[in-house]
Amino acid sequence: MGGPSQHMNDQGQIDQLRYRRILRxxxxxxxxxxxxxxxxxxxxxxxxxAVSSRPQRLRDLAREFRGLAIEMGGVMIKLGQFxxxxxxxxxxxxxxxxxxxxxxxxxxDNEQVFGLLREQLGDLNRRFVNIERQPLAxxxxxxxxxxxxRPAGEAEVARVVIKVQRPGIEHLVRTxxxxxxxxARWVMRYKPIxxxxxxxxxxxxxxxxxWQELDYRAEADNAEQFAAIHADNPRIQIPRVxxxxxxxxxxxxxxxxxxKIGDTAALAAAGIDTKDVADLLLExxxxxxxxxxxxxxxxxxxxxxxxxxxAADGDDAAPTFQLVFVDFGMAVxxxxxxxxxxxxxxxxxxxxxxxxxxxxxxxxxxxxxGADIERITEAxxxxxxxxxGRNLLDLTQPDPRExxxxxxxxxxxxxxxxxxxxxxxxxxxxxxxxxxxxxxTLDPHINPWRQIERYGQQLLRGQSFQQFRDMGLGNVLExxxxxxxxxxxxxxxxEEAEKxxxxxxxxxxxxxxxxxxxxEKRIGQLAWSVVSAAGILSATLVYLERRRERRKD
Numbered sequence: 001m002g003g004p005s006q007h008m009n010d011q012g013q014i015d016q017l018r019y020r021r022i023l024r025x026x027x028x029x030x031x032x033x034x035x036x037x038x039x040x041x042x043x044x045x046x047x048x049x050a051v052s053s054r055p056q057r058l059r060d061l062a063r064e065f066r067g068l069a070i071e072m073g074g075v076m077i078k079l080g081q082f083x084x085x086x087x088x089x090x091x092x093x094x095x096x097x098x099x100x101x102x103x104x105x106x107x108x109d110n111e112q113v114f115g116l117l118r119e120q121l122g123d124l125n126r127r128f129v130n131i132e133r134q135p136l137a138x139x140x141x142x143x144x145x146x147x148x149x150r151p152a153g154e155a156e157v158a159r160v161v162i163k164v165q166r167p168g169i170e171h172l173v174r175t176x177x178x179x180x181x182x183x184a185r186w187v188m189r190y191k192p193i194x195x196x197x198x199x200x201x202x203x204x205x206x207x208x209x210x211w212q213e214l215d216y217r218a219e220a221d222n223a224e225q226f227a228a229i230h231a232d233n234p235r236i237q238i239p240r241v242x243x244x245x246x247x248x249x250x251x252x253x254x255x256x257x258x259x260k261i262g263d264t265a266a267l268a269a270a271g272i273d274t275k276d277v278a279d280l281l282l283e284x285x286x287x288x289x290x291x292x293x294x295x296x297x298x299x300x301x302x303x304x305x306x307x308x309x310x311a312a313d314g315d316d317a318a319p320t321f322q323l324v325f326v327d328f329g330m331a332v333x334x335x336x337x338x339x340x341x342x343x344x345x346x347x348x349x350x351x352x353x354x355x356x357x358x359x360x361x362x363x364x365x366x367x368x369x370g371a372d373i374e375r376i377t378e379a380x381x382x383x384x385x386x387x388x389g390r391n392l393l394d395l396t397q398p399d400p401r402e403x404x405x406x407x408x409x410x411x412x413x414x415x416x417x418x419x420x421x422x423x424x425x426x427x428x429x430x431x432x433x434x435x436x437x438x439x440x441t442l443d444p445h446i447n448p449w450r451q452i453e454r455y456g457q458q459l460l461r462g463q464s465f466q467q468f469r470d471m472g473l474g475n476v477l478e479x480x481x482x483x484x485x486x487x488x489x490x491x492x493x494x495e496e497a498e499k500x501x502x503x504x505x506x507x508x509x510x511x512x513x514x515x516x517x518x519x520e521k522r523i524g525q526l527a528w529s530v531v532s533a534a535g536i537l538s539a540t541l542v543y544l545e546r547r548r549e550r551r552k553d
Contacts, residue, residue, distance in 0.1 A: 015175045018072065022179035025068055029061055030186060055093050062097035070104055074169060075176035077105055077140035078210060085300065085434050107138035112167040120164075120250045126150065127245055129157060136161060137302070141169055141213060141329070146255060149242065159255040160242060163216065170214060177207050195368065196420040205426050209297070213329035216251040222328035223253065229292045236284055237307065237322045256324045258305035262441060270308045272321050277306060278442035280323050285435055289428070290346070293339040297427040298330040299434045332427045338364065354380040365422035372418070379410045 036057060041050040069076035083090060084098035110133060114124075121127060131147040138144075142165050149158040184199040193199065212218050220241045227238035239254035246252050259266045261281075264274050281304070288295035296303070305324040334342070341363040348357030358377045361367065367376065386402055407414060421429075439446060 011171075015171075018172075018175050019179045021068075021072070022076070022176060023182060025065070026183040026186070029065075032057065032061065055091070058091050058093040059097055062094040066098055066101060069101060070106065072176075073106070073140065073166075074172035075140075075180070075210065077101055079180070079206075081140065081300070082206070082430065085430050085437075105138045105140055107135045108143055108166045110135075113143055113164050116167050117162070117164050117250060120247045121245065128162075131162065139327075141173075141210075142166055147252075149245070149252075158242075159257075160245075160252050161239075161255050162245075163219075163251045163253070165214065165216065165249040173210060173214065177203075177210075196417075198423065201423045202421065202426055205423055209330060209332065209427065215248055216246060216329075217248050219329045220246050220251050222331040225294060226288075226296065226325060226328060226331070229287060229294070230284065233284075233287075235280055235322055237324045239324070239326060253326075256305065256307065256326065258307035258322075258324050260301060261304040261306055261323075261438065262301035264442065267306055270306075270321075272306060272308060274442040275446065277321070277323070278439045278446055281435065281439060281442070284323060284325075285431070289334070290339070290343065293334040293336070295332055295334070295428070295431060296325055296328065296330070297332045297431050298327060299431055299438070301438065303327045304438070330427070332431075334428070335424055338424050338428075349384075352384060354378075354384055357384075364425065366419055366425075368418040368420050370418070372413070375410075375413055376418070379406075379413050382406055382409065 036050050036054070040046045065076075066080060069080040080098045080101040084095050084101060086095065118124060124131065127150055129148040129150050131145055133145075136144045136146050142163050145162045145164070147160050147162050149160050151157050180203055181200065184203045187199045188194045220243060223238060223241050227240075230236040230238060237256060239256045242252040242254075259270060259272075261267075261277065267274055267277065285295065285299075303326050305326065307322045307324050309321055341360050344360035344363070345357060348354070348360055354377050358373060358380055362371075362373065367373070383406065386406065
């Protein structure tokens, strides 16, 4: 029989095979893109074939990655789940194919999991009355079981869930990240990507959050911090943490079994208005992002639930349901400067001030050096003018004729595309994309602009600027000063647009087929920031108004 050294040699060989398999897969993806998009796509005879086959090729590559992720687990599943939510930057063929990874994670071996649980907590019978052997959920990094705590003295038996890390997951994460770092360096050899994103830096941000997610003590800290953030809102529930039964690889939380937020039929059957759920979800994320500057970064439907609450006799103010958050491993604290820039975005959308909005995006790092800020401002003005007043359903199904018209006017900007992905925005952008998708599912006809018009004047009168007192008088004055000139500026810009005097720079000899292919995606990316800001702003105004009304009561 082999000893420890033999086991280490075997494990090393397994790691090398895993490492090489990841590299082979991504090398194949890169080779496929180079061949079809950079070589065949430049040949006049074959160009149309390259364009027409692209959606299916992307779908096939995404399907191959999905199969690889399910088989290998670990970081591959986490990466697939992350990519599936980036509807703002990835083709729909890719995101649709990867969406199933949220629910397709195969469970780890029960005996190994319970072995790790006993290693961490000792005699399980001293702590728990029973633990269900069938996992409640299997995630990429851990596994969840229902259980009942053994009561202490006169206490009642508490229903809990036990989240246990997958055995050996740290080893797999280390191997997978090493391979992905090589892939990131490969990708940076392509100039258009190197120009717009520091892929190794983005990967390190992904890795940093991933390692934090593997520390279950940090997850317990996050849960308690979210409970403090929402302590004044009885409509939001954060499960209690049982610290005495938790370690760095095991966390025990209150069992908050409820309805899935995405199950609109079940919500309707329980008498819950999904429009109210959408409002509350936006309100919760406003407070996390703009007030606490600390947000739940993984709001997929499996981590958000709705618990019906029957009204108490004579208490008409009691909430009819609660929004329940679970899984606090992926939580992000915003850098202070980023929080201030996001508040500028909020104010810019409120005022329909494209210049203020573009300045905020510049401060956030969205533009490449040398970007034509004036031209980008004009484009934002045109996009904002097109989408203002529309509900989410209209925003997600734009009129192709409008896209074509904006594309013609700002063709130079779309082809140059002077935008980049800020490193600090990687998880906030993902969370906003997921929240936007959930809100549109819960209430496709929600009209954020109506809420802006309802509460905007009150906000601008300064009644609600108490939220920004901690920014300091100088910063507040700096934010308010542009408002004095804003109405006149907007009026002048609108008059120029109506007279057709907006500056347009056209580039000739562009390939018509490639232009048509890229146009809709670029317009969508240009509008995404405006729509995201509007969604956050809606939550902001709802939150501030409700808080004001509670103070009056």
